[in-house]
Amino acid sequence: MKKEEANLHIPDRVVIAVAYxxxxxxxxxxxITGPAISKASLSGGDIIPVVTKELQSPEGIAIDHVSRLLFWTDSMRDTVEVSKLDGSQRRVLFDTDLVNPxxxxxNPAYGRLFWADWxxxxxxxEMSNMDGTERTVLVKDDLGLPNGLTFDPDNQQLCWADAGTRKVECMDPHRRLRRQIVDGIQYPFGLVSFGKNLYYTDWRREAVVAVDRLSEKETEEFLPQKRSRLYGITTTPxxxxxxxxxxxxxxxCSHLCLPRLGGFTCRCPDAADGRCEERNL
Structure with a gap:
C-alpha cells in the first residue's frame, strides 16, 4: 500500500466533505463558508473553483469516476444535485422529502447513489439510481445522526457511522441485511472504507479511528498534530x-449522461439551452 501525504492549507474555511x-x-x-465546491491536484497546486453559485450549505460530495459526474447534498437548500466534474450542466436530482441531507x-458499477439525512x-x-429514478428509503429504524456514509464496492456493503446511536453499521443494499460493526463510539462524522478496515473521524476524540470490519474491533487511532474537529475523510487509491x-x-448524450443499472438516461441541466434532448436508454 502506497501512502501519500499531501497538505493543502485553506485558512478561514470550514471544509465538510472530501472526495477523490x-x-x-x-x-x-x-x-460551507464560501459556500463553494472546489478542487485541487493531489500533488499540490492552485485551488480551482467548481461550483460557487446557488449553494447554501454544501455538506456531502461524491464522484462517479466512470461517468465523470459530481454529486452533492445541500442541507439548507435541501437538495441532492449533480453536475459534470467541472461544475457544468448542473441539475437538481431531488428537492423533496429532504431536511438535513x-x-x-x-456505486458507479451499478449507477447507484446513496445518501443520509440526519x-x-x-x-x-436513501438510495436511488444516478438518473433520479427508483428513489427508496433503505434504513429508517434505529438511526440517530447518520453523519458518515461509505460504500465498499468489493463487498457491495453500504456502511454508516451514527453520532446518535453511537454505532457503525453495514448493510447489503440489495438483500437489506444489516449488521452492527461497533457500538459505544463517541461522535463520528466522516467514514470511509479501505481494505478490511473502516476509518471514521471523531469530533470528541479529535482523531481518525480504524475499525476492523471482520473482527468488529477498533484497531488503531490516528491523532493529527494539530488537534481540532475532523470532518470529511476519503481514500486516494x-x-x-x-x-x-x-x-x-x-x-x-448531448448533455448529462446519468447511469442506472442496465442503462442510462440523457438528461438536461436545469439551465438548459434549447438544444438539449432527454431520453432513456
Whole structure:
C-alpha cells in the first residue's frame, strides 16, 4: 500500500466533505463558508473553483469516476444535485422529502447513489439510481445522526457511522441485511472504507479511528498534530477501482449522461439551452 501525504492549507474555511477523482488525481471538497465546491491536484497546486453559485450549505460530495459526474447534498437548500466534474450542466436530482441531507456516496458499477439525512425527527438513509429514478428509503429504524456514509464496492456493503446511536453499521443494499460493526463510539462524522478496515473521524476524540470490519474491533487511532474537529475523510487509491457503466463515454448524450443499472438516461441541466434532448436508454 502506497501512502501519500499531501497538505493543502485553506485558512478561514470550514471544509465538510472530501472526495477523490482517481482518474485525474484531483481532490474535491465542499466548503460551507464560501459556500463553494472546489478542487485541487493531489500533488499540490492552485485551488480551482467548481461550483460557487446557488449553494447554501454544501455538506456531502461524491464522484462517479466512470461517468465523470459530481454529486452533492445541500442541507439548507435541501437538495441532492449533480453536475459534470467541472461544475457544468448542473441539475437538481431531488428537492423533496429532504431536511438535513449530509453524506452522499456512489456505486458507479451499478449507477447507484446513496445518501443520509440526519433529520432529527426522522433520520433515514436513501438510495436511488444516478438518473433520479427508483428513489427508496433503505434504513429508517434505529438511526440517530447518520453523519458518515461509505460504500465498499468489493463487498457491495453500504456502511454508516451514527453520532446518535453511537454505532457503525453495514448493510447489503440489495438483500437489506444489516449488521452492527461497533457500538459505544463517541461522535463520528466522516467514514470511509479501505481494505478490511473502516476509518471514521471523531469530533470528541479529535482523531481518525480504524475499525476492523471482520473482527468488529477498533484497531488503531490516528491523532493529527494539530488537534481540532475532523470532518470529511476519503481514500486516494493509486489506481481506479475497476468499474464500467453506460456513461463512460457520455453515452452519446448531448448533455448529462446519468447511469442506472442496465442503462442510462440523457438528461438536461436545469439551465438548459434549447438544444438539449432527454431520453432513456
Amino acid at each position: 477523482d482517481c482518474v485525474e488525481k484531483m481532490v474535491y471538497w465542499t466548503d 449530509r453524506p452522499i456516496v456512489t 433529520n432529527r425527527d426522522g433520520p433515514k438513509i 493509486s489506481q481506479c477501482p475497476q468499474a464500467y457503466n453506460y456513461c463512460s463515454n457520455n453515452g452519446g
